[in-house]
Amino acid sequence: MMTFLGNKQGFCDGLSRRNFLKIGAFGAGLTLADMLRLKASANNTPAPGAPSRPKSAIMIYLPGGPTHMDMYDLKPDAPSEFRGEFRPIQTNVNGVQICELFPLQARMWDKFAVIRSVVSVDEHSDSLVMTGKSQRDNMTANHPSFGSVVSRVRMSNQSPVPSFVSLRGMSRGTEPGFLGISHRPFSPSGPGIQNLNPQPAVNAERLSDRRSMLEGFDGVSREVDANAAGMDTFTHRAFDMITSGGVRQALDLQREPQASRTRYQGVEQFLTARRLVEAGVGCVTLSYGGWDTHGQNFQAMRRQLPKVDQGLSLLINDLSERGLLNDTVVVMWGEFGRTPRINMNAGRDHWSPVMSALVAGGGMRMGQAIGASTARGERPQDRRYTVPQVLSTLYRTIGIDPATTFLNGTGRPIHIVEDRNPVSELI
Numbered sequence: 001m002m003t004f005l006g007n008k009q010g011f012c013d014g015l016s017r018r019n020f021l022k023i024g025a026f027g028a029g030l031t032l033a034d035m036l037r038l039k040a041s042a043n044n045t046p047a048p049g050a051p052s053r054p055k056s057a058i059m060i061y062l063p064g065g066p067t068h069m070d071m072y073d074l075k076p077d078a079p080s081e082f083r084g085e086f087r088p089i090q091t092n093v094n095g096v097q098i099c100e101l102f103p104l105q106a107r108m109w110d111k112f113a114v115i116r117s118v119v120s121v122d123e124h125s126d127s128l129v130m131t132g133k134s135q136r137d138n139m140t141a142n143h144p145s146f147g148s149v150v151s152r153v154r155m156s157n158q159s160p161v162p163s164f165v166s167l168r169g170m171s172r173g174t175e176p177g178f179l180g181i182s183h184r185p186f187s188p189s190g191p192g193i194q195n196l197n198p199q200p201a202v203n204a205e206r207l208s209d210r211r212s213m214l215e216g217f218d219g220v221s222r223e224v225d226a227n228a229a230g231m232d233t234f235t236h237r238a239f240d241m242i243t244s245g246g247v248r249q250a251l252d253l254q255r256e257p258q259a260s261r262t263r264y265q266g267v268e269q270f271l272t273a274r275r276l277v278e279a280g281v282g283c284v285t286l287s288y289g290g291w292d293t294h295g296q297n298f299q300a301m302r303r304q305l306p307k308v309d310q311g312l313s314l315l316i317n318d319l320s321e322r323g324l325l326n327d328t329v330v331v332m333w334g335e336f337g338r339t340p341r342i343n344m345n346a347g348r349d350h351w352s353p354v355m356s357a358l359v360a361g362g363g364m365r366m367g368q369a370i371g372a373s374t375a376r377g378e379r380p381q382d383r384r385y386t387v388p389q390v391l392s393t394l395y396r397t398i399g400i401d402p403a404t405t406f407l408n409g410t411g412r413p414i415h416i417v418e419d420r421n422p423v424s425e426l427i
Contacts, residue, residue, distance in 0.1 A: 011064055011124040011292050054154055055362060055398040056277045056324075058315070059146060059285040060332035061126050061168065062308075064292030067338035067348050068356040069377045070301050071099050072114045072369075075340075082340050082376045085298045093367040101305035104313035110367040111316050111325070115357045115423060117371025117380035120336040120387060122352040124292070129333055130173030130285070132388040132417045138172060142409065146391060147283035148176035148183040149416050153400050154282055155183075161246050162186040163282040167269050174285060178408040185285070188251050250279040267311030274318050277328050282398075291334055295345035308332075316360050329362030329397045331390070340377040353379045357390055362397035364426040388419035393426055 069075060074088040074097065088097035091109030098106055098114075105112060121128055125135035133143040144152070147164035154163050166174045166185035176183035249255055253268060256275070264271040269286040276284045288311065289304045312332065319325040337355035338348035354373045360366065371383030392402040395417065402420045405413040 012294055013124050054282055056281065056328045057146065057150065057283045057362075057394060057398055058273045058277065058328060058330045059130065059283065060312075060330065061129065061173070061285065061287040062289060062291050062332065062334035063126070063287050064124070064290050064334065065336045065338055065350060066291040066334040066355075067293065067297060067301070068116070068351075068354065068373070069338065069340055069348065070297070071102070071305065072356040072358065073116045073373055073377055074099060075375065075377050078340075078376045081342050084342060086301070096367075096369045099305060101301065102309045104309045108313060108316065111320065112312075112358060112360050113364065113366050113368045113370060113426060115359070115370045115383075115385055115390065116354075116373055117383050118333070118355050118357050118385050118387060118390060119380065120352045120355050122336060122350050125335060126171050126173030128387050129335060129391075130171075131175075131177070132391050132419075135172055138177070141414075142177040143414070144177040144179040144183065144406075144416070145174050146394070147174060147185055147285055148179050149395075149400065149404075150283040150398070151176070151183040151185075152179050152406065153404070159280055161280040165247075165276050165281050165284050167272060167284065167286040178414070179406060185283075186247070246279050247276070247281075250275040250281075263314055264311070267307055267314070270311035270315045274315055277319070277324060278322070293338065293347050294343070294349055295347040297338070297342070297347045299346075312358075312360075319361060325361045326363045327361075329364070329394055330360040331357060331394060332359075333357040337377075359390075359394075359426065362394075364393075364397055368425060370423060370425045383425075385423055386419050388417045389421055389423060392417045392420045393422040396422055396427070 069082070070084055070086050074086060075083050076088055077083075087100050089100045089103065089106050090097055091106040093109045096109055096114075098109070121134045121136075123135050127133060127135040127138050130145045130147075131138060131143045133141050137143075147166070151163040162185070164174075164183065164185040166187045167189075168174075169187050169189045170184070174185050174187075251272060253261055253271060253275075256271065260271070261268075267288070269288065273284045273286050288308060291300075291304075293300045312330075316325065316330065319328050319330075333355065336350055336352040339351045340348075343349055354377065371385060372381045373379060374381045395402040400416070402415070402417045402422075404416050406416070408414045
């Protein structure tokens with residue numbers, strides 16, 4: 001069996017976010033070939049708006065709720081109990097300032113943009129930012145994740161590379177919802193990656209023998225059942241996914257030059273995401289750190305923000321140098337912001353009325369700060385945007401019409417995102 005394990009992440013509500021998915025791998029249960037068949041057996045045709053050369057998306061999730069006041073929306077003129085310990089620095093774009101712990105991003109802000117006026121909900125879940133629906137709403141809506149929609153729209157793609165890869169295991173925000181299990185992400189966590197490796201004792205000749213053996217079994221099946229289709233395209237593609245090694249090689253960071261691995265030390269997921277996009281994956285999601293900073297917020301930020309700065313700057317620079325930045329949209333956000341007022345434990349608590357979202361690439365208009373929060377960072381002051389509007393913009397950017405509908409479990413057509421007015425400043 002193949003077991004996909006998510007990372008265990010504890011939050012202040014006392015719950016542990018570890019989810020798992022088991023599927024068979026060339027054995028009993030759901031095989032890789034079965035997964036490919038499921039994708040092709042859906043009744044709908046690919047949705048309109050799919051580009052001829054599909055763009056990719058990298059979705060970076062900061063679990064726990066990152067503090068907007070100490071990252072991209074500093075308030076140096078606010079009282080000390082609001083502004084905190086960090087100071088803003090000027091970026092290479094006139095008029096845009098960000099946290100002093102982000103010097104690498106500051107020097108290349110012409111390749112970034114931030115939306116400082118996004119409203120959210122108070123839930124420790126990635127559901128809203130990855131599906132457009134809160135976890136509470138998804139108890140009945142069962143809405144698909146962004147990556148699962150990418151998988152569904154591009155299901156006719158015959159590439160052995162999966163459309164959707166999660167580097168952080170399974171969560172509500174990676175689930176396919178009513179689109180079905182065939183649009184769950186491939187997740188290499190735990191022992192799952194071993195399923196992409198050919199067995200040491202099975203050389204190319206023996207693998208070919210096994211393929212012939214399956215064809216033989218199919219011959220027997222045809223004699224028993226005249227409707228049996230024999231060894232089909234999906235079994236061939238399953239074998240191809242193993243033998244071609246595209247995903248396996250992308251996940252193997254030892255294939256990256258030593259100098260590059262050294263640069264990405266401590267933020268290797270950003271490097272893996274870049275390699276997966278290069279291999280042709282349509283959507284990659286990853287997470288970094290823990291941001292539920294009810295206490296000692298500034299100590300945690302001093303540890304984590306430089307690493308985020310390192311990972312983001314390297315990722316965007318590499319995509320740009322390889323000519324992939326215009327074809328890859330990047331977004332980084334968490335579930336909500338944190339309280340503008342610092343609490344008695346030198347922390348910041350949950351704050352859903354406003355948060356920030358960082359975006360880059362995809363051919364969008366970069367080098368700007370969109371919207372503003374009030375003087376103490378409490379609510380949007382102008383250009384109020386919702387999470388679904390940001391997702392709608394990302395869909396447009398990678399060539400998927402946000403007005404696309406799919407049938408849910410009751411046969412009702414459901415839009416992939418409800419609030420489809422885009423973030424106009426990015427387009």
